[in-house]
Amino acid sequence: MNPFVIKGYKGPQFFCNRIEESEWLVNAIRNNQDITLYGYRRLGKSALIQHVFRKLEKEYVCIYTDIWGTSNAEEFTRELANGIIKSKVFSKQKFSEKMVTFLKSIGASFSIGIDGLPSIDMIYRDRKNIFGNLEEIYHFLNQLKIRIVIAIDEFQEIKKYDNQSPFEGKLRALSQQSQNIVFIYSGSEQHLLNDIFTKYSMPFYQSTRMVAIEKIEKKVYFDFIIKHFRKAKKEVNHEIVDYILSISHQHTYYVQAIANFLYSLEKQPGSVTEFELLYRDFILEKSVFYSELPELLTKQQFIVLKAIAKLSTISSPNSADFLEVSKIKSPSSMHRAINSLLDKQLIIKDHGSFRLYDVFLEHYLKYI
Ligand SMILES: Nc1ncnc2c1ncn2[C@@H]1O[C@H](COP(=O)(O)OP(=O)(O)OP(=O)(O)O)[C@@H](O)[C@H]1O
Ligand SMILES: [Mg+2]
Secondary structure, eight states, X not given: OOSSOOSSOOOGGGOOOOHHHHHHHHHHHHTTOOEEEEOSTTSSHHHHHHHHHHHHTTTSEXXXXXXXXXXXXXXXXXXXXXXXXXXXXXXXXXXXXXXXXXXXXXXXXXXXXXXXXXXXXXXXXXXXXXXXXXHHHHHHHHHTOSOEEEEEETGXXXXXXXXXXXXXXXXXXXXXXXXXEEEEEEESOXXXXXXXXXXXXXXXXXXXXXXXXXXXXXXXXXXXXXXXXXXXXXXXXXXXXXXXXXXXXXXXXXXXXXXXXXXXXXSOOSSHHHHXXXXXXXXXXXXHHHTTHHHHXXXXXXXXXXXXXXXXXXXXXXXXHHHHHTTOOOHHHHHHHHHHHHHTTSEEEETTEEEESSHHHHHHHHHO
């Protein structure tokens, strides 16, 4: 198996570092503190949650819910219920009497998958009490009298719900009443999460401990990569590993994906130059994803994006040099272009400099 996992979580041996973060999270959970875990995309939030769940599985029933793409309270409730079914709440029996009672009590219609587990298709809505099913779920979990951790991933999605404000209030009230449950709210769109947790007027104001996930330290990641090559008795050029960490900005997913690519090569390249040639093809394969990009941007935005990609990072876009390469005349036009690229999440501010959010896009724009 390729040890550089690029999908999900495959166990502690394939997981690099995050020792302090894990300890911090475990400690907070053991002390009944709800948590907000945030950080930019693809840095390893979801994997960290799974890693922490692995450490806690003997003490807690761990429930993971991803609410990406849900757009209202019913869909939220459905995903939460699905998370519960997949957890160990119903002990070892795959499909028990208790589970049926639970599904009925929340008005769920479900189908049985090939794994023998039900999955909820929809939850019937009670017109008189739109949060009735959600209350039922919390009630069910509360009366179990076992210790539970619930992670709600992509939590910023609730900001997009139609009846967002009463829903947020209800959720907060239910969470407060759940003495036996610790919550982890996780997500990436920072301004949305900020709205939920740090605005005085909002229900969740200061109700959780906030923790930001950062990059994994370069040296630690370097050793992790070398260790896995050594384990498989594959020779690897250390300069290439160093190079990978540098061109990926240590952005976890990209480090993993490029290391995965390097590991998959039958013959290991002997130098950075040799690696670059192979890597170039790997990036150009992705052109289908990026070919429509120029149509989504103004000409000026695209030129700025490409100029940033060529430089990799830029700390002062208003410098005379950068204005010149971007062919932009005034600092105010530059300001507008930068802001719309930030808005579209095509670039991010990473430790004081701007860079492309999608590292592969950066490399693609460098090569074309
Ligand atoms: N510490 C780690 N060691 C090794 N691989 C990791 C680590 N953290 C994350 N990964 C891998 O990196 C990839 C991205 O991680 P993950 O999906 O957890 O990020 P995320 O922050 O939740 O992203 P998104 O915002 O897109 O949901 C995954 O394939 C995961 O397996
Ligand atoms: Mg995630």
